[in-house]
Amino acid sequence: MSPRPDAPFKDDLDLSLQRAMNMLVRGAKNRRSPFHTPIFATQGGVFGVDARTVVLRAFDPITRQIRIHSDARTHKNAHVAEKSNGVFVFYDPGARIQLRAYGPCDIHIAGAIADAAWAESQHFSRRCYMAPDAPGSDASNPTSGLPADVEARVPTEEETLIGRPHFSVMLLTITSLDWLFLAHDGHRRARFTWNSDGACDQNWLVP
Numbered sequence: 001m002s003p004r005p006d007a008p009f010k011d012d013l014d015l016s017l018q019r020a021m022n023m024l025v026r027g028a029k030n031r032r033s034p035f036h037t038p039i040f041a042t043q044g045g046v047f048g049v050d051a052r053t054v055v056l057r058a059f060d061p062i063t064r065q066i067r068i069h070s071d072a073r074t075h076k077n078a079h080v081a082e083k084s085n086g087v088f089v090f091y092d093p094g095a096r097i098q099l100r101a102y103g104p105c106d107i108h109i110a111g112a113i114a115d116a117a118w119a120e121s122q123h124f125s126r127r128c129y130m131a132p133d134a135p136g137s138d139a140s141n142p143t144s145g146l147p148a149d150v151e152a153r154v155p156t157e158e159e160t161l162i163g164r165p166h167f168s169v170m171l172l173t174i175t176s177l178d179w180l181f182l183a184h185d186g187h188r189r190a191r192f193t194w195n196s197d198g199a200c201d202q203n204w205l206v207p
Helices: 013-029 075-083 112-120 123-130 157-166
Strands: 039-043 049-053 058-060 065-071 085-092 097-108 167-173 176-181 188-194 200-205
Touching: 013 058, 013 085, 013 097, 013 176, 013 188, 013 200, 039 075, 049 075, 065 075, 065 123, 075 085, 075 097, 075 167, 085 167, 097 112, 112 167, 123 157, 157 167
Parallel strands: none
Antiparallel strands: 039 049, 039 085, 058 065, 065 167, 085 097, 097 167, 097 176, 176 188, 188 200
16 A cells, blocks of 8 residues: 555655654644654653653654753652663644654863853753752742742842752763654554664564
């Protein structure tokens, strides 16, 4: 059966990978894209595994690096620091495409990478890192965790500096990508795996 006109990638591994990369690039740039807010899962915590919704800040299709920002005091930072691996799950219901991106993850708190990401962050976004207590800390009352004087306004550049030590960048390099396309006339699933030299092995899987 030939591919449907609206899904030329359906039976083509190269086109499927290209489609995946393009969706990740767009997901980082377009806040309306379903790929802009993936699930990020890590090993650790009370149940041995944890997951949360994050914001996709950038994706480089050449290095295959996914970038997110995180409070350095969070559990996910502790999990990555201990296990150094993670998986992102992306799903676009309109495109009917799911991606699971696996790989090693690095944390950058100080240095050029974190400094550049902080510099390009808006003051409103920086406000999230100004909380005196770590995310997930117990609280006696409902709270935003933020200093009361910045809850209802955008802080100044100088005020945000208190949050800089809590700001971190996470970079996950995709070493394995699981692709799933849902189609009425038969789903398609594939795996793409990169070795240390950057070469990609690709093969179809049973959905």
